[in-house]
Amino acid sequence: MTIKMAMELYFCEICRFAYKDRETAEKCEDWCRKHKSCSLEITKSAVGEIKNEK
Ligand SMILES: [Zn+2]
Helix, strand or coil: CCCCCCCCCEECCCCCEEECCHHHHHHHHHHHHHHCCCCHHHHCCCCEECCCCC
């Protein structure tokens, strides 16, 4: 399966989940900052995740 990342995605800087809309990405970032963990409610709408690159 080929995944195309042509569409614009927004990332949470903290947990690095990707979202299709900026609003959700910002919500995630706020949550991550405050709680130092992710909200399942938010991350379930994530479309992907950036893997840490060495
Ligand atoms: Zn996050």
